[in-house]
Amino acid sequence: MTTAPLLAARGVSKAFFGNPVLRDVSIALQPGRVHALLGENGAGKSTLINLLSGALRPDSGTIEVDGRAVARMTPALARQAGIAVVQQELSLTASLSIAENIGIGAYPKRFGLVDYKELAARAKAACKLVGLDEPLSTPVGNLSLGRRQMVEIAKALYRRPRVLILDEPTSSLSATETKILTDLLGRLRGEGVAILYISHRLNEVMALCQHVTVLKDGTRTADRSLEGTDATGLVRLMVGRDPGDLFPKWQPSASPGAAISVRGFSAGLMHDVELDIRTGEVLGIGGLVGQGQEDLLLGLYGAIPARTASATVNGVSGLPGNVPKANALGLAYVPADRKREGLHLIHPIITNMMLPAFARLPSLKLRSRKAEGEKGRGLAAQLSIKGDLQRPAQALSGGNQQKVALAKWMPHDPLVLLLNDPTRGVDVETKREIYLMLRAFAAAGKAVVLLSSDTPELVHLCDRVAVVREGRVVRMLERAALSEEAIVSAAMGAERRKVAA
């Protein structure tokens, strides 16, 4: 390619409080190319895009637009240069409508006022591209995580970018929505847009990208065309050694006993659910984003009001009425939105890890910092969370935050783990560790309920998958019948019917 890159970083370095996060990293985004940025959690990917988009300034090195160095990159300059970034649900305002969120920072104006007419037209066009059909006046706060992600993408498209940077755009999207996005990116590429794509889902990267830059511990370890590389090769580039299989070998461990059994269960969007969760199994919950799956978990966990005709939880009849009761019955829940529901970002990592313990211990028992420290270090080692545990959790990269959200339940040895997209934004190596943990957990005779938007995960990890559509469990796929197609078609059933009608 002879043209100058639309956007490039040349030898940039960045340190936070003296800890180097990026060292002498270069990257060049060419028009009409989807460029993958890969690396383990905490490798520095988000930091690099923050430098590229002017949200942060490099300690050294330069940012170039159209081959010319920019003295001081700012979000405003980036916008003028046609650079749009899809942050991970970070930049939305819950109380503003979809349209107002999409246009923010770049509203069309008329007589100094926001031109709602024009805004509606342009926002609608952007929404259409990503398949968002909610009314434009819907407050973003009413949307599920996955839909918000789509708004975030529509927001970037609205700006008609020349350079589009996406930081893990698919981490909370189901297969169907991912497909919409990948098709879209393909078309944008055809239009000559330069795209930088960060994802931990390597099959997507393989299908979509032409070029890859790999970061490891803040240094660039590879920058090459993707041609002739396979997923294994990619992982090798990232972790520097031969990867094993991502998914552990499946071995049946389910027993006939039910850990949780509900009849006529209703909670939130879910209604009339009959469900048996067996001890020793990993039960997957699949379906399109936002069909009520989350309410199923929350209802079982006592976090939202639920009704049942009858229920047994670990031998006790009736559902737990609140979270402490659920914990006492051996239930644990790991939320999907780790920033809002899973973690206390401003608190030290170790405090986050200890919280379930604090919730259960006698209120006035004296704490032992030493014992906490030891336990915390043990957990950190188990899940390879690096660094000082006294740092606030917000200093961790997204994937590592996810690990903390999971780790805090480990010491309690729960009988039933309710997991809401636990590998969202987690790098492959950690995913593998988590998968191993889950299977081992099941093998030890406990139950795992795995709600996931990552269909391969459901297929390879689960004993059974319950597919949810419009608040009901529409299909229960046994292990033998599990395949991506089966899950997707069960999930899409409603759409098909509509089309047929």
Added chain:
Amino acid sequence: MTAWTDSAGGRRARAILTSRPFLTLAIVVAVWIAASFASRGFGAYGHLRYLVELGAVIGLVAAGQTFVVIAGGIDLSVAAIVTVSAISLPLLSWQADPTGLASVLAVLALTTAIGVINGLGVALLRVHPMIMTLAMATFLQGLLIIIAGGSAVTAENLLVHWLGNARPAGIPAGILLWIAVSVLVLTLMHATPFGARIFAMGANPLAASLSGVPITSTTLAVYGISGFTAGLAGVLVLGMNGQGYVGIGDPYLLASIAAVVLGGTSILGGLGTYAGTIPGAILLVTITALITVVNASPGWRSILFGSLILGLLLLSGRERARR
């Protein structure tokens, strides 16, 4: 937070030296020294002791306020609770109670109950803390109309009198009380699971609740504590003035909030320590005393007071970024 790292001693010392509580304390000392140069009597031992004794009242009210603020709320009823405590204590004295302990305990039970009702409103009715406690303050005003002036019994309570006037070993009893309460509060806050739950609840109630923190009972406890410490402050201030009156608690509402924030506790909840509130309270009474001895018109004095708080805040009060 910084004061409790379990890493090496040197780092720990540095953490303490750069911590907000220590910074606030350093400011207090600096103001004391500067003021003593300006006015000889200001730095006299007796005066400083008196300032700390005054600080004890604010400090007690602010103890509960610190809990509430860290838990993500705010208590606007503390002033009314202080008044209710000081006014109702003489009403609750009995012949069969020569030390006065029983009436003090009865009053503390009453004010704690008031706090718990605040907690009920916040946790169960889900009324915003500011509204709930403001409404409670309004209720208590109504209550005061009924009970105030009704009794002509002066506080002939030995314990209360002792608290307000005795000086065992030369230290005013009020200061001793404050020290005892401070030790308890700091322990509760930083060395028990209960304390940890409060921080978690304040930083992110949703995540705390999903982690199994019992939100309702913790909220009740937090507001109950605030009612308790405000009641205790009412008892102390009654002893120091020999007499309760309607309005005796009024100065302590804004003072308690200011002490909490000057001490580095985030008004947004989830971060902070009572260790900062303590010097924060002393700082406030110090500034007030300083303004009193300055000869200026009321307008200028008010301006000076505000400017001093603002200036000290500039030295110590940066909010950390969050979210």
Added chain:
Amino acid sequence: SQANAAAKCVKGDRKAPYTIGWANIYSVPTWMKQTQGTIEAEVEALKKQGLVDKLVVTDAQGDANVQIQQIQSMIDSNVDAIILIAGSSTAPARVIADACAKGIAIINFDSLVDTDQVTAKVNTDSSQWGDQAAKFLIDAIGGKGKILILNGPAGVSVSDDRRKGADAELKAHPDVKILAETNTPYNVAPAQEAVTSLLFANPEIDGILSLGGALSAGAVLALDKQGRDQVPITGENARQFLELWKEKGLKSWATMQPNWLGAFATYTAVQALEGKDVPAFVKIPLPVIDNSNIDQYLARAKDFPADGYIYSPYDEELFKKLLAQK
């Protein structure tokens, strides 16, 4: 005024029994509660005579703006008379003028409004208060010395008037040196705190000119607690102060804002409605409490709240006499 002229505002179209509105600024403090007591007692008496039908009480919770709204409501509900302690010396002036125009008798007492659109104003003379207090104190310290001055809150007319009243005497005695002045609410604790700080800053103090009863009590407590000798001090009829005066054997002088101003205002309102002419300003002579009569006051202390004010006795004869003065 004309021979048979009714009082100002009163048009003569209102018939007994009357509805009286009592526009209080803040009913929680004990002084107010005592005042309310005298008003209620008076209303009871007038009810027996068939002159009053009912008493409507509002409490503005200390907010002068709310008081305006409540007076407006009284106008809207067409009460016959409004008795009023003003939350601000200026704020209610216009709404009062409206009430006056509607023929409602308005008796303003204690805290006065700067308007003449009222039937009558009833009060002691704040500036005389300051003047007499200063006279006593200067006399008590022998015409020279160092003094503290304790004022009520800043920006409020009453405290400003009392202070201004003291000015002439103080100017006339250049040997009396003002060490410092304070402005605090009329409460014991803040006064005690302020005086304590001033004691440390000023080793020599010869007298304290206190322009409010609770302030005096706070000052005495401060001196006592810091082990300093008591000094001559002026004051008011607050029970706590009078008891301290006796207990510590103070050299002191006090006056009062009698709570029965409320009862008197009620009485005056009805008199005006009944067609009697009433003076536009009824000046209540300042009762003086000194060592000669303090025991008489303290003898009645049990009848008053511990944090209240021991006011002088009153009866209808007194009211008649006060109304008769021109």
Added chain:
Amino acid sequence: MSIIPSARADGALYWQVQARRNIGVRSLFLVVLAFLIAYAVLFPGLFTVSGFAKFTQSWFPLALVAMAQAILMLTGGISLAIGATVSLGAVIAATTMAGPLGVPGGAAAVALAGLGIGAATGFIVVRLRLPAIVVTLAGSFIIGGAALLVLPRPGGAVPAWLSDLLAGDTPAAFVLLMAIVLLWKLYLATPLGLSLYAAGENPVGAYRSGVPVDAARVAAYAISGLLSTGAGLFVAAQTGSGDPVIGNAFTLNSIAAAVLGGIGFLGGQGTMRGALAGSLLLSLMISVMFFLGFTPVAQYVAQGLIIIGAVAIPQFRKVQQ
């Protein structure tokens, strides 16, 4: 980028967004409506021009300070200096308008003082990153002190014609309030105004999206200051004079009105119409309780119950759904 089609313009979006915003405050509206009806039944004179005028005049200053507080809370700020700023506005008006500056000059002085104080406060809070609650607490002493310097005791005067114009027997206050609400709507329809919400709820994300976060917040403080001194000017006109402590009670009342109206403390939550309804409820409550003949004790208790009820009942319904 041609693949983004230009769809047909949807002119209704603005109104749909506006309608959505009613959802959160619907039940408060019902409570306020109930009180309005009760008031009208108790006092039929409300329907006369002068009855309506007087009623809106009582509400007007509280409505302004509720707006002044709400706009700050929307950006995640708060002010404890509202009351002092009202007082300052009142004394400036009462000392300038009857003098050589005249009404226009006095009004300009009031407006400048409000904007200036607000902008300075905003600058300190936003740029120096200090907690708003203590900055404004300190500010309340400074501003209150300044008011005492301007007018050490109640006094001053506002020309009678201005008093009659703003607070006479015509509903001028209501018209003015509607005009201010309209201006607010216009402001919210500007990019800077709409940024308030984003700057309050998610400042980091908003900054990255190109929102002038700091400017939006400082502007909010300036507008808040303007509304507060404006309320002071009105109070001066309503009372015909100035009082350096007249505004004190507005600080807590403004917060109560805003929170009652559903404005959240973390920024970005709530609507101005809610805050206005909250202030109306607070104001109505006083008159309704008067006409119901409540004694002071009952007034205090009822006031507490009404405030809690107005917040709790909608919450309860939400939970039950």
